[in-house]
Amino acid sequence: MAASDVAVRARNVSHQFGEEGESLHVRALLDTSLDIRRGELFCLIGPSGCGKSTLLNVIGGLLTPTSGKVMVGNTDVRGPLPQEVAYVFQENALFPWSTVLENVSLGMMFQGVPRAEREPRARKSLEAVGLADFADHYPGQLSGGMRQRAALARALSLETDVLLMDEPFGALDEQTRMVLGEDLSVLLSRTNKSIVFVTHSLGEAVFLADRVAVFSARPGTIKDIIAIDEPHPRKPSFMTSEKFTALRNQLFGLLHEEIRKAMADSTASERGAGGKGGGAKPS
Amino acid sequence: MKARRKRDKNWVASRAVQVSFVILLLGLWYLGTTRWRISPILLPNPVAVWHELKDVLSTGEYIPDLRITLTELAIAFSISSTTGITLGYLISRSRYSIRVFEPLLAGIYSVPIILFLPLYILFFGLGPASKIALGATISFFPIVLNTIAGFGYVDRIFILSARSMGASDYQLFRWVLLPAAFPVILTGLRIGFTIALLSILGSETIASLAGLGHRIVHLAEGMDTARMFAYIAFAVAIALFLNTVTSMLEARARQR
Numbered sequence: 001m002a003a004s005d006v007a008v009r010a011r012n013v014s015h016q017f018g019e020e021g022e023s024l025h026v027r028a029l030l031d032t033s034l035d036i037r038r039g040e041l042f043c044l045i046g047p048s049g050c051g052k053s054t055l056l057n058v059i060g061g062l063l064t065p066t067s068g069k070v071m072v073g074n075t076d077v078r079g080p081l082p083q084e085v086a087y088v089f090q091e092n093a094l095f096p097w098s099t100v101l102e103n104v105s106l107g108m109m110f111q112g113v114p115r116a117e118r119e120p121r122a123r124k125s126l127e128a129v130g131l132a133d134f135a136d137h138y139p140g141q142l143s144g145g146m147r148q149r150a151a152l153a154r155a156l157s158l159e160t161d162v163l164l165m166d167e168p169f170g171a172l173d174e175q176t177r178m179v180l181g182e183d184l185s186v187l188l189s190r191t192n193k194s195i196v197f198v199t200h201s202l203g204e205a206v207f208l209a210d211r212v213a214v215f216s217a218r219p220g221t222i223k224d225i226i227a228i229d230e231p232h233p234r235k236p237s238f239m240t241s242e243k244f245t246a247l248r249n250q251l252f253g254l255l256h257e258e259i260r261k262a263m264a265d266s267t268a269s270e271r272g273a274g275g276k277g278g279g280a281k282p283s
Numbered sequence: 284m285k286a287r288r289k290r291d292k293n294w295v296a297s298r299a300v301q302v303s304f305v306i307l308l309l310g311l312w313y314l315g316t317t318r319w320r321i322s323p324i325l326l327p328n329p330v331a332v333w334h335e336l337k338d339v340l341s342t343g344e345y346i347p348d349l350r351i352t353l354t355e356l357a358i359a360f361s362i363s364s365t366t367g368i369t370l371g372y373l374i375s376r377s378r379y380s381i382r383v384f385e386p387l388l389a390g391i392y393s394v395p396i397i398l399f400l401p402l403y404i405l406f407f408g409l410g411p412a413s414k415i416a417l418g419a420t421i422s423f424f425p426i427v428l429n430t431i432a433g434f435g436y437v438d439r440i441f442i443l444s445a446r447s448m449g450a451s452d453y454q455l456f457r458w459v460l461l462p463a464a465f466p467v468i469l470t471g472l473r474i475g476f477t478i479a480l481l482s483i484l485g486s487e488t489i490a491s492l493a494g495l496g497h498r499i500v501h502l503a504e505g506m507d508t509a510r511m512f513a514y515i516a517f518a519v520a521i522a523l524f525l526n527t528v529t530s531m532l533e534a535r536a537r538q539r
Contacts, residue, residue, distance in 0.1 A: 062443055082449030093444040097462040106458055110450040158448065 007162055007194035008036040008059055013068035014219075015054050028054045029065070030219035038161075041188060041195045041232075043205040045255065046215025046223075047262035052198045053166055054220070059196060060085055060164050072162055082111045086155035088165040093151055094139040100126065100150045101135035107154045125157040126150070128187060145176040152184070156191070163195045170200065181207055182236060189232035202255070206247045207239055214254045217262035224254055327509035335513035345495075345517060352483060352494040355411045359418030359479050364472055367423050371430025371468075381435045385428070392424035400486050409492050418483040422475035429471025433464030466537050473529045480522055495521075 013032045018024035029051035036042045044052040057063040059070055061080040070077040072084045087093075094103050104122035113121065126132050129149040139147050148168055155163055169177040181204055188195060199205050205212045209228050216223040228247060230238060238244055309329060315321045316328040323331070339345050374384045400417055407413035437460055445459045487496025495518045502511035 060447055062447060080447045080449060082447065085447070087444060087447040089440055089444055092438075093440045095441060095459065095462070097465075107448045109458075110445060110448040110454055112449065 005038055006035050007038045007040075007073065008034070008196065009071045010034040010055070010059065011069050013055065013058055013065045013070060015051070015058065015063065015065045016219075027219035029058075030221045031068070032221045034213065034222065036162075036194055036196060037210075038194055039192045040210040041197060041208055043209035043212040044196065044198045044215065045200070045202070045205045045212055045251065046220060047217050047255070047259040048200075049218055049220075050215040050258070050262065051218065051220030052215055056164050056166050056196060056198050059162075060087055062087075082158070082160075084160055085162045085164060086158040086160040088148070088151050088155045088163070088168045090167045091144065091171040092139075092147065094147055094154070096139050099136050099138055100131060100142070100153075103139070103150060104154045104157050108157055111158050121157050121159075122153075125153040128156060129153045130183070143176075144172050145180055148172065148180065149183075152187075156187075161194060163193050165195065165197045167198050167200065169204065177201070177204065182234075184208065186233040202248050202251050203239070205251065206244055207234060212251060214251065215258070217258045217265055223258065226250060226254075324506055324508055327512055331509040332512040332516065335510045336516055339510070339513050339517065345498075345514070348493060348495045348498045349521070351411060352487065352496070355414045355418060355483050355494065356480055358411075359415045359483060360422060360476055362415070362419040363422040363426055363475055363479065366419075367426030367471070367475065368430050368468065371427040372434055374427075375431045375434035381431060385431055385435075388424060388428055388431075392428060396421050397482060397485060400489060403486075404490050409490055411494075414483045414486050414491065414494070417486050418479040421482045422479035425474040425478070426468075426471045429474075430464070430468050433467035433471075434460055437463040469533050469536055473533050476529050477526055480525060484518060484522075 011033050013029060013034075014027075015029040017026045017028060026049075028049075032051075032055060034055075044055065046052050054063065058065045059072070059077065061077045064078070072081055075081060075084065094100075095106065098106060101119070101122055104125060105118040108118045108121060109115075123132065123135065126135055129152050131146060131149050131153060134142060134146065134150075139150065142150065152168070169180055172180070185208055197205075197208060206228055210232075212226045212228065213222045214224045214226070215221070226247065230243070312326070312329050316323065316326055374380045396417070399420075400413070403413040403417050407416050441459050441463060442455065445455050450459070483494075484496045487494040488500045491497040495514065499511055499514045499518065502508075502514060
């Protein structure tokens, strides 16, 4: 693959929380390498605590890995890269004291967009996610699904090449996630962004992703990568097709083993060391 | 609509009970001084108190005392709010200093600081300085504690997301930390203001040269009970007014 086709390049990334011998010591990520192509939606899936969010935070520059390196485009990641990478967090990363419109505009202000451009761009991205009529609402007045749309609008307005999404629909109910997933597929097929998407849901991974990386149990590393060869935007009928079911089952097979391993592992260490220390959240 | 009318009805009913309670107390007071012949030195007639109050207000006799009390309050509150907010912010900057200082300050806050009044008078004299020092000390604690709570426990996700979008230190403070902490700090300021007023009036009644509290004790010692009651009513009205204003300011600032 030519270097210009790669949006994110991770090389031998390892990360541990705490020092060896401490009760909070967790080896979250082990020697993981990864290339994310320009314009693809790349899903990370795996058992809880396998290091998928750790990898995402390393790519986003929110976490400095213990070893290894990550490049976004041609830039070494040494901290947040607001011009290149935008984030959608799991939930409630909107500022509750600002309206939806102010939230989106604040993001652009932090990024350094000139004042005059902010409001039109904010309104445009709110329209894109279907929240044009809710610009003056406060996050507390919106449903969970609408809040995540607003968070997505904030990330889109930053017009970065790379978008990182950490279980963005994790806290929503099944129906809402389904609709948001469909809308996301339509929306993103127009933008040509490179997206890294962490999820627990097999269905979500197959429906949204171009490629899915399955993580092994802790210390996490990529066990296998499965390509989902289906053009975007994907239709709801894809979800009921045989191809979808086959891919989903393939993922399930890969994942099931790891989840068992992860659970056996955590009960063993709980018995052994009196709990693995709930303080650090290595997932 | 119906629910709303029902709520209004409840509101009217509870207000009616509150008003009749006050009227009942006033009625008992009146009966006590007339029918049951309680000595006017212990309990003056409410009508006499009313006349005294009118006299106090019309002659402007209250002005020097009120000015002293309010000046003491203003200075004490400016000292405690600036030091409280500054120190609270500095302490909130690190987990370690929060762990060290928060329990310490909370511990001192639970000490009845008014007990140190004799010491303050020894240090600062009988004049306004000792009242200012006491008011500032007492109101410092709720302000500093609420400032620590406001700045120290901002949800990490807000800070992370602002940083990920490229917020500078100043932007993080101005657009994330400050608005997140503001309502909590405001509550601290309101509590601080209220107890500063209480402690200043209280210490004026114990040892002082002037001020509303001093005037009240002076009248009590002169057995001029009716006028003393008039001054108490006046001080209560001032305190009520100030507390209503601060509560309104707080409610307005919280509104969004």
